[in-house]
Amino acid sequence: MTTTTTQQDATTPPAGRKAVLDASGVTMRFGGLTAIKDVDLQVHTGEILGLIGPNGAGKTTFFNCLTGLYVPTEGTVSYKGTVLPHRSHLVTQAGIARTFQNIRLFANMTVLENVLVGRHTRTSEGLFSALLRGPGFRRAEQESEDRAMELLGFIGLQDKREHLARNLPYGDQRKLEIARALASEPGLLLLDEPTAGMTAGETTATRELVLAIREEGTAVLVIEHDMRFIFNLCDRVAVLVQGEKLVEGSPETVQNDERVVAAYLGTPFEGEPGEAEAAEVQAAERAHETGPLKAGGTAGTAGTAAEAEGDEH
Numbered sequence: 161m162t163t164t165t166t167q168q169d170a171t172t173p174p175a176g177r178k179a180v181l182d183a184s185g186v187t188m189r190f191g192g193l194t195a196i197k198d199v200d201l202q203v204h205t206g207e208i209l210g211l212i213g214p215n216g217a218g219k220t221t222f223f224n225c226l227t228g229l230y231v232p233t234e235g236t237v238s239y240k241g242t243v244l245p246h247r248s249h250l251v252t253q254a255g256i257a258r259t260f261q262n263i264r265l266f267a268n269m270t271v272l273e274n275v276l277v278g279r280h281t282r283t284s285e286g287l288f289s290a291l292l293r294g295p296g297f298r299r300a301e302q303e304s305e306d307r308a309m310e311l312l313g314f315i316g317l318q319d320k321r322e323h324l325a326r327n328l329p330y331g332d333q334r335k336l337e338i339a340r341a342l343a344s345e346p347g348l349l350l351l352d353e354p355t356a357g358m359t360a361g362e363t364t365a366t367r368e369l370v371l372a373i374r375e376e377g378t379a380v381l382v383i384e385h386d387m388r389f390i391f392n393l394c395d396r397v398a399v400l401v402q403g404e405k406l407v408e409g410s411p412e413t414v415q416n417d418e419r420v421v422a423a424y425l426g427t428p429f430e431g432e433p434g435e436a437e438a439a440e441v442q443a444a445e446r447a448h449e450t451g452p453l454k455a456g457g458t459a460g461t462a463g464t465a466a467e468a469e470g471d472e473h
């Protein structure tokens with residue numbers, strides 16, 4: 161069921177675009193369980209790629225392999241042509257930022273402070289400079305704050321800069337997570353279920369935000385269960401099923417692939433609905449009309465499908 165299909169439009173980079181992310185043969189085993197098996201995936205500059213799959217398909221595990229949280233059992237992950245180290249802060253420094261399925265903000269810090277935390281990989285001032293609070297440090301601090309305020313403006317939270325993160329409404333907390341990730345100036349942003357628990361309005365706002373992020377020059381790889389969101393947003397979609405890439409291609413290609421439907425809904429029964437089942441339902445309906453249930457569970461004279469069929473002729 162999990163044969164990999166590579167569509168013509170799946171691997172060919174759009175003209176003039178290069179791969180920012182190149183995951184090759186990524187496999188992740190936990191003891192006897194293979195959560196990810198030999199997955200290849202590329203994300204190109206200016207692209208929004210969706211990663212979908214049923215619960216437990218391995219999407220988050222794959223993200224963890226990309227971002228250095230897990231060391232893949234096999235395979236490599238490259239960013240702009242350089243193989244990434246298996247350390248998450250080095251991956252962030254290289255240019256990949258992410259958000260998590262469950263919000264991970266510093267609840268007791270302000271909105272602004274949360275974004276400033278996200279900038280630490282982009283500030284070069286050392287410990288001594290920070291302790292002495294010399295001119296170099298103060299300048300860097302001001303630059304960081306200016307950039308953080310720019311990002312808060314970008315997500316529409318500039319007026320809440322002094323609010324504690326824990327006091328923000330849920331949708332704003334999600335946006336703040338994205339701003340914190342953007343503070344590291346990534347070339348690729350990974351979003352893990354960014355619209356989980358959101359209202360329809362918040363989901364639409366998130367879609368617009370992701371499109372604006374792409375406009376600013378950051379490629380996006382997004383995991384999401386909300387299919388409408390994915391198919392309306394993404395340039396391409398990849399489907400993971402039981403740890404393997406099943407299909408990859410345009411939203412239309414993926415939506416129309418029967419194996420994707422089967423993976424989500426289960427394999428359909430062979431053939432048409434059985435005549436016997438249909439007759440049974442009809443018989444039960446007639447029995448209901450004919451009279452009260454007799455002891456033994458049959459109604460009137462129409463106890464079985466066969467009898468019902470016989471009655472009709």
Ligand SMILES: Nc1ncnc2c1ncn2[C@@H]1O[C@H](COP(=O)(O)OP(=O)(O)OP(=O)(O)O)[C@@H](O)[C@H]1O
Pocket residue numbers: 190193195213214215216217218219220221222
């Ligand atoms: N640290 C771990 N140790 C052992 N097994 C794990 C670990 N992390 C994930 N798994 C297993 O790997 C498989 C894939 O899980 P994963 O969370 O990546 O799926 P998912 O596609 O993100 O699911 P969901 O959509 O429900 O979030 C599951 O069987 C899960 O139980």
